[in-house]
Amino acid sequence: QVQLQESGPGLVQPSETLSLTCTVSGDSISSFYWSWIRQPPGKGLEWIGYIYSTVSTVYNPSLRSRVTISLDASKNQFSLKLNSATAADTAIYYCARDRAGCRGSNCYRWFDPWGQGTLVTVSS
């Protein structure tokens, strides 16, 4: 059974880079798409982006200029970097496995399972 675990600093200084890692166990990271999703305290979900293999990434247009998602197959991990962090980036950050594909012209993508989430606060 695949499990995901987020790790990284819980406090980030404004204007610095927010960096998180997701460690995957129970499955090969090379076989699936993987996403980052965040949730500001008391608010809704926002998809950040996904990665497949080491070269295919797609980012939310609202965050594209500040986001990098990368993958380390040797460690079965993928990572998130969000530059120029502000208080608006304070959120619980989740990593998740994408269930994605296409049957003919019908494409699908949902998220299962998710990591437990990690709270990152941007504050001085």
Next chain:
Amino acid sequence: SSELTQPPSVSVSPGQTARITCSGDALPDQYGYWYQQKPGQAPVVVIFKDNERPSAIPERFSGSRSGPAVTLTITGVQAEDEADYYCQSADSSGTYVIFGGGTKLTVL
């Protein structure tokens, strides 16, 4: 940009049927998905590809579609179903993922 709209809150008594509808311009062309999130926990998918249910999800959860809207139905609501529910889909190109704002289901 594409958006998904769902009611902020729905309230039902135990044993009744709860329906949460999610609408969006891109929904006629994209599948809808539903997640349940309980306090302090990560979201869990309860419906995928409009109306398919993961094996671990109780049969009282079902999904349906009508044009630009998808609906999550919980038949015979139980106290344990009290949670936030989020719909998810994609933009019209199918490239970007979008979530609805969430619906808080209260079991009276």
